[in-house]
Amino acid sequence: MFAAFSVQRRERLGRRLAAAVLTSGLVAGGSIAGAAVAVADENPQHQGGASATLKGLTTFDDAVLKKNGEEKKLPAGLFEMAVDGGGTLKTYCIDIHNPTLPKAEYLETPWEQTSLGRNDEAGKILWVLKNSYPQIDNLAALADKAQSGPLTEKTAAAGTQVAIWRFSDGVDVEAKDPAAEKLADWLQANAKKLEEPKASLTLEPNAVSGKAGGKLGPLTVRTNAGTATVTAPDVSGVKVTDKDGKPVTEAKDGTELYVDVPAGTADATAAFNVQASTSVSVGRAFASLSKSQTQILAGSSESTVSATGNATWAKKGAIPALTAEKNCAKGGVDITAKNEGDEAFTFELAEQKVEVGAGESKTVTVPVAEDQPYEFTIALPGGETKTFKGVLDCKTSSETTPPTTGGDEPSSEPSPQSGGTTSGGTTGGDTTGDLAETGASNATPMIAGIAVAFVLLGGGAVFFLRRKKGAAAGQ
Template sequence: MFAAFSVQRRKRLAGRVAAAVLTSGLIAGGSIAGAAVAAAEEGPQHQGGASATLNGLTTYDRAVLHADGKDKELPAGLFEMAVDGGGTLKTYCIDIHNPTQQKAKYLETSWDQTSLGRNKDAGKIRWILQHSYPQVDDLAGLAKEAGAGALTKETAAAGTQVAIWRYSDGVNVEALDPAAEKLADWLQEKAQNLEEPKASLSLDPAAVSGPAGTKLGPITVRTNAERASVNAPDAAGVKVTDKDGKPVTEAADGTQLYVDVPAGTADGSATFSVQATTSVSVGRAFSSVSKSQTQILAGSSESTVSAQATATWAKKGAIPALSAKKNCAKGGVDITATNEGDESFSFELMGFKYSIGAGESKTVTIPVAEDQAYDFTIDLPGGEKKTFKGVLDCKTTSSTTPTGGQQPSSQPSPLSGGTTSAGTSGTGGTGDLAETGASGATPMIAGIAAAFVLVGGGAVFFLRKKKSATTGQ
């Protein structure tokens, strides 16, 4: 279809996006903004699960990266994160060319929203995690099975990280310690593809809508916890119930929740949360809300996990429910709008206007450059606004990677961890976490360039239109 576009048509489309970018504040401070008027401050979108803060590289030894005819020595091993609400995570890097940011915030993420989604060997990384340190803490037994001589925690962590990098980033990397290198080779050879682990906690969908006087939903709970607590909505008189209208305070995997809005309730919206304590499954991805290297889970204590859902209602007119999700396969962000009202709902974004009829759902894929921060704001009925923000990080090579045979970065990801003197290992210190990364100017230029390239090629938006599968009851 797009091939039939005329040159003039493409120029007009490019002009529309250029005008939107340059005159409506779509690029501001390195971020893409969906409207000139800011909405109330909202955090980055999270599909649910654990959220944590990176403490640093804590158990590591040395490795060498062979790239562009040069050798780069770097630390390799386990990172540690502190979970919001309590708990500790152990992670390895799956993003060797990108740096870490000091005390970066991370969110549990599905594979398809990271580089793992397009990696045919992603399941092998999970196998490695399950068959090596720290999941296997019998280091003597692990060394014997791998023919690796003697392993310490540091060399076992380094060998495991090296094996992971070979599959996550496709790089030529070796552990400096002979035992660690033998472990890495054994793990790489033995690895088998496993399925992606399930989320610790999520709600599907994360947004529902409908007329006041009905039960909005269902919203399905997905969790690996035995039970989760359901917190009351932040709106007077509105309750979370089962399909029969009985209030619900606890849920398990597969529980269906509804938001019961009494008749006569003034138009509005409410948010409720579900919370649990559980061990996050090994192999879950963690992406940063800033630009910090993507991580994969190697071990979890009992940790606090949570998810939120929003319900919107009105007496009449358009009643939209909006949600957003990164789409790495298409290089953008999917914004899904469902309208359970009796009138059409329209909104503008990036210079284009969309209309969702009564009872319909539509998904729009907004193109975003790799490593680009985005900030989309959509006007809702009644003067309210909905904001979606985050960073698109779908590739293992930074968009700021220099060309001409130079190193990927002055401080590639492993060098952002704590180090001692060259050739030594370390445990327990957070070290000197790098605060380097993409410059403020580069994402802005990349965002503008990507907009023109995508528009010029015609592949600007991907839309899916369907009748809503869920209605208020």
């Protein structure tokens, strides 16, 4: 039914994020420095999979949110995401109080790195998705099963979204249409916990290191696609192989890849790509590169998905492989340094000096404020750097916003934005309009936040991993 993804967009995503948020949400205690020079990797943090741009809310009807004795009308239904190469993804919102942003960029993300990782009801949301619209597009049969009365695409989408919000946000919300409300009640009453679906494509780990003259790895392919294409690094003589040294151009789930670096190859870091065409699994989470409400996948076409592996090699000295991932359980970002060299690798972080011995691996969790962008620039041997950036979005807004009293409302409308259509919405027939044209009122809080970010630019905390003196020998 839906969409495709182009790996060329990652550089554009990095530029957009850098232009929009140039401040860090780190808590106090880290070393502060200016922007690094000679950044080797400025792409947004992504562990692989699909990437898309939010178009807007296209198939929806009205719902009512009840809070503190007041009622708030809002649209409820399906979003569309445009994917490079054509096609769309269909998604529902899983953070009712957080606004969407115009043309927000989204990345496929594991549940544990979103609010779903803290939610015991996350598996029930997946059941709702698999047992309602659009996965069940026979609306007469769905209405008969739910004993709801006649359903349209709009009311089926609204009822499905209402049921999801009850599990994702724990809110008192009802669909205005009686049939949609009965569908929501039926979905809520019958939902069962299901396991998180597999990622469309990742590499575990996505970075390796070692000495030139051998094979670095393995990096294990994880995918729901039948096969994936492997493209070797653009470095003369360097190949991607299996454990026996045979060049690999195709891989499948579970394939172990190695980067074969001939002896005498100059010290370097290089990337290679794994790409596949597959339908992204229903229930995969999509987190925004900006602070736009987290989405959950309701449907996908045959789509192009990608993962990037990085390999670092040297003749001697410290040879670190660096990875980072959000740690919602600890409220921060885990930075892992694995040193495959013959000298110690040291770095300073949060006013502490950490030493990773030869052949050792250590992980440091850097606290990051909820809903805040972060950027870590890491100094590598040889003068290059690597940057990890993203937004920590581990909770729903209802978890982070204190309850309002009296007539006060949340700082942003509790909604997925509809593009400014009238009550009752439109069907998904017109997919050309996007949030940039209408929904600007709900983008205002984020625009203000970005403005503050620029004001605070000089004080943004950027953490550097530095090599221990003397480790540069042989570089």
